[in-house]
Amino acid sequence: MPNCDFGGPCDCLDCRTDQFSVKCPHCEFSNDLTVVGHASYTRDKKGTSGYVFSYPTRTKDLICYSCSKVIPGVRYYDSYNETMCQRNLKIEQDKLNGFTCSSCDATEGELKGPLIGGFIVKLIKYENKLYCESCIVDIGRKKIPDPSNNNEKYIFNGKTLKWELYKVKISCPSCHKNRWLNAENRWKTMCKKCYLNL
Numbered sequence: 001m002p003n004c005d006f007g008g009p010c011d012c013l014d015c016r017t018d019q020f021s022v023k024c025p026h027c028e029f030s031n032d033l034t035v036v037g038h039a040s041y042t043r044d045k046k047g048t049s050g051y052v053f054s055y056p057t058r059t060k061d062l063i064c065y066s067c068s069k070v071i072p073g074v075r076y077y078d079s080y081n082e083t084m085c086q087r088n089l090k091i092e093q094d095k096l097n098g099f100t101c102s103s104c105d106a107t108e109g110e111l112k113g114p115l116i117g118g119f120i121v122k123l124i125k126y127e128n129k130l131y132c133e134s135c136i137v138d139i140g141r142k143k144i145p146d147p148s149n150n151n152e153k154y155i156f157n158g159k160t161l162k163w164e165l166y167k168v169k170i171s172c173p174s175c176h177k178n179r180w181l182n183a184e185n186r187w188k189t190m191c192k193k194c195y196l197n198l
């Protein structure tokens with residue numbers, strides 16, 4: 001139930017507007033559309049009040065934002081989402097121009113992964129090839145040897161394209177027990193047990 005009005009039920013334009021996509025069967029462009037619903041104020045048996053939104057059930061023909069061909073009988077809509085359609089056009093153009101990940105073919109600006117938990121693709125140039133932020137980590141790990149050893153563990157940073165010290169093995173000067181510490185805590189030479197017994 002929408003409640004952007006300072007925690008209370010709300011029927012503002014943003015709350016009543018539904019957004020959805022229709023893929024063009026001719027060019028496969030994703031047309032992002034919006035429709036404004038009608039708000040009805042309701043109160044349930046427990047006394048909780050709020051708004052229920054309803055949307056037109058009829059259909060409407062759509063002219064593809066990209067190829068201008070007619071897509072008949074789509075869900076009713078009020079308008080294009082101009083921001084998203086322009087973004088999708090740029091993604092399509094970048095794809096045609098070869099601005100894609102050399103490993104997974106993802107295009108700059110598109111969503112990679114699920115809607116929740118995914119990320120917007122940003123391409124990084126490495127050895128004259130473009131990679132997304134996900135693939136560059138795998139490529140970097142294969143190209144640059146892992147310097148980890150028995151006393152140090154490293155992780156690969158996809159932004160700097162370098163292995164960075166992650167954990168170090170420290171021997172307690174009191175009990176001589178070895179334990180792994182985060183790199184920033186390497187100054188803690190004494191283990192917790194010995195430190196508490198001081």
